[in-house]
Amino acid sequence: MAKKISILIVDDEESVRDSLYNWFIEDGYRVDCAEDARKALSILESDGFDIILADIKMPGMDGLEMLKRIKSFRKESIVIVMTAFATVDTAVQALKDGAFDYITKPFDPDDLSHLIRNASKQISLIEENEVLREKVISLENVENLVGNSEAMHQVLKEIESVAQSNASVIITGESGTGKELVARAIHANSTRRFFPMVSVHCGALSESLLESELFGHEKGAFTGAVYNRKGRFEMADSGTIFLDEIATISPKMQVELLRVLESKSFVRVGGNKEITSDFRVICATNRDLKGMVEKGVFREDLFYRLNVVNINVPPLRERTEDIPLLVDYFIKKYCNTMNRPLIAIDSAALKRLEEFTFPGNIRELENMIERAIVVGNGKKITLKDLPLGKEMINPSAESLDELEKSHITQILTKYNWNITVAAKALKIDRVTLYNKIKKYCLTEPK
Amino acid sequence: MLMNLEYINLISFGYFEKNLLEMISSDVKREFLLPVIYREGHLDISEFYDPGRRQYDGNKLLKVIDLKFAFDTDKTLGLFNVDLYIPILTYIFGQAYLNGRSGIVSISRLSNERYGIKADEKLLVDRFRKEVIHELGHTFGLIHCKNPTCVMRSSTYVEDIDQKDHQLCDKCRMQLSASQEK
Numbered sequence: 001m002a003k004k005i006s007i008l009i010v011d012d013e014e015s016v017r018d019s020l021y022n023w024f025i026e027d028g029y030r031v032d033c034a035e036d037a038r039k040a041l042s043i044l045e046s047d048g049f050d051i052i053l054a055d056i057k058m059p060g061m062d063g064l065e066m067l068k069r070i071k072s073f074r075k076e077s078i079v080i081v082m083t084a085f086a087t088v089d090t091a092v093q094a095l096k097d098g099a100f101d102y103i104t105k106p107f108d109p110d111d112l113s114h115l116i117r118n119a120s121k122q123i124s125l126i127e128e129n130e131v132l133r134e135k136v137i138s139l140e141n142v143e144n145l146v147g148n149s150e151a152m153h154q155v156l157k158e159i160e161s162v163a164q165s166n167a168s169v170i171i172t173g174e175s176g177t178g179k180e181l182v183a184r185a186i187h188a189n190s191t192r193r194f195f196p197m198v199s200v201h202c203g204a205l206s207e208s209l210l211e212s213e214l215f216g217h218e219k220g221a222f223t224g225a226v227y228n229r230k231g232r233f234e235m236a237d238s239g240t241i242f243l244d245e246i247a248t249i250s251p252k253m254q255v256e257l258l259r260v261l262e263s264k265s266f267v268r269v270g271g272n273k274e275i276t277s278d279f280r281v282i283c284a285t286n287r288d289l290k291g292m293v294e295k296g297v298f299r300e301d302l303f304y305r306l307n308v309v310n311i312n313v314p315p316l317r318e319r320t321e322d323i324p325l326l327v328d329y330f331i332k333k334y335c336n337t338m339n340r341p342l343i344a345i346d347s348a349a350l351k352r353l354e355e356f357t358f359p360g361n362i363r364e365l366e367n368m369i370e371r372a373i374v375v376g377n378g379k380k381i382t383l384k385d386l387p388l389g390k391e392m393i394n395p396s397a398e399s400l401d402e403l404e405k406s407h408i409t410q411i412l413t414k415y416n417w418n419i420t421v422a423a424k425a426l427k428i429d430r431v432t433l434y435n436k437i438k439k440y441c442l443t444e445p446k
Numbered sequence: 447m448l449m450n451l452e453y454i455n456l457i458s459f460g461y462f463e464k465n466l467l468e469m470i471s472s473d474v475k476r477e478f479l480l481p482v483i484y485r486e487g488h489l490d491i492s493e494f495y496d497p498g499r500r501q502y503d504g505n506k507l508l509k510v511i512d513l514k515f516a517f518d519t520d521k522t523l524g525l526f527n528v529d530l531y532i533p534i535l536t537y538i539f540g541q542a543y544l545n546g547r548s549g550i551v552s553i554s555r556l557s558n559e560r561y562g563i564k565a566d567e568k569l570l571v572d573r574f575r576k577e578v579i580h581e582l583g584h585t586f587g588l589i590h591c592k593n594p595t596c597v598m599r600s601s602t603y604v605e606d607i608d609q610k611d612h613q614l615c616d617k618c619r620m621q622l623s624a625s626q627e628k
Binding site for chain 1: 505531532533534535536537541542543544584589590595600602603
């Protein structure tokens with residue numbers, strides 16, 4: 001059932017109050033009256049009203065002053081001002097001060113009905129928006145971070161404790177463990193959640209592109225800069241900026257970033273105006289940043305500035321008990337996306353998945369399930385639907401790294417070192433493949 | 447059936463044809479299942495006239511009807527043929543005390559001629575019958591109904607009145623029965 005809209009009438013003339021009271025009561029609204037602004041403010045302190053219909057000219061505090069006070073403690077209130085002496089100035093002033101609308105006394109009954117209907121619609125929209133926003137947030141929180149293992153519980157606990165602060169966070173973990181999801185969960189649980197979370201994939205951009213991407217640029221700053229463009233720091237004002245693959249940024253960018261983090265101000269490329277932005281920074285990396293600091297390839301001062309809190313996301317092989325839950329989650333997700341009936345997985349296939357080491361972590365598992373749904377018989381995922389053939393397991397390789405290195409080399413050779421095709425075959429993105437090539441010091445044969 | 451209410455009084459102030467009053471009485475009786483008495487009332491309404499607006503103050507008229515003509519055991523409706531207003535609105539067709547004992551209705555704004563359209567006696571009578579039932583509905587505690595054909599639908603223009611029926615919708619009728627049984 002729809003909520004009963006409440007209206008507070010504020011007017012010093014009794015006949016006006018009575019008339020409006022009777023009119024709205026007949027329409028089924030909850031109505032109360034106040035003969036002056038002070039009484040209205042005192043009523044509003046204890047009882048919230050959806051719509052306040054207030055006269056501008058009243059003895060003592062006038063309607064415009066009352067409007068300002070109402071807006072100072074209840075910004076979402078819908079205030080409609082009434083005036084018997086309509087001047088453009090007072091109407092404009094009322095609207096500037098946040099009035100929803102104004103109406104000149106006496107009004108046409110139809111105008112009044114329209115005005116209240118519009119205000120009611122606005123209230124419904126605000127409420128609907130609030131409900132949807134909450135839904136989206138809870139979806140982000142609950143749906144994306146799947147896991148019931150001790151390791152995941154620890155991560156969730158850390159997210160909860162760090163979310164409410166403004167501290168910088170570094171999320172570490174192997175590729176495909178869901179570092180961005182952790183960043184999103186931190187943002188969604190913080191007070192900044194109603195503002196944007198802006199993600200930048202530092203590893204995918206060259207130094208000059210990253211600079212322009214982060215700080216924005218002025219028209220004509222470089223060839224191709226045909227418009228002024230806001231940078232990601234500017235876009236993240238009041239929200240969060242997520243810098244993925246932070247370990248890949250150049251020494252020059254490290255200096256720039258440190259300066260911005262310290263002053264929260266920057267200048268667009270090609271510009272001279274200092275821009276300030278209030279953002280929280282969350283970074284992610286799959287590299288050992290501390291080790292990089294020791295080797296002198298990552299600035300120590302920047303490391304300490306970023307590493308106020310560190311959350312380590314465990315690889316999937318360390319939380320294999322989460323695999324059945326994740327499999328179930330991805331089956332639901334992809335059956336839903338592909339508009340197919342929900343299917344199950346047979347126990348042999350699930351057992352095999354639980355035994356697998358998943359070098360590509362959750363991303364790899366997700367891709368496997370998606371593929372299995374596409375190629376399978378549509379009834380049950382079986383072992384033959386999973387790409388877990390002999391080529392996936394190299395019994396001669398002793399460590400996981402050796403296994404991964406050998407497999408990547410094999411795929412790269414197979415596709416003549418075509419990075420795009422090889423990354424596609426490996427079901428990882430190109431940046432991750434480049435990082436792996438760098439990590440294992442692989443070189444293309446001449 | 448009814449606990450306290452005995453009659454619905456329709457009191458006309460100004461000239462109304464007997465046929466019209468009889469027809470309205472029969473409509474009212476059918477809708478509210480109460481005996482209806484119609485009679486002529488005598489009241490000097492000149493003191494409620496506002497020369498600035500050239501209209502009669504509906505708030506004051508309603509108050510005087512309630513004070514001088516209404517009884518706790520009845521529902522009383524004053525029928526007028528003058529243009530009514532309330533201080534905040536440019537005009538009203540009628541008004542009533544919600545769940546009270548009285549109301550008022552005027553035929554003045556219901557005629558086509560008022561809007562420069564060719565006179566239509568049948569339409570005028572139809573509109574008046576609907577507004578009488580509507581205001582009486584308020585005295586029984588009924589609020590405006592969202593059903594487009596229900597007589598309790600809010601009407602701010604005469605065209606709105608033409609869109610609705612002379613009768614209460616099922617929901618309002620149930621509400622009326624519930625209020626009468628209290």
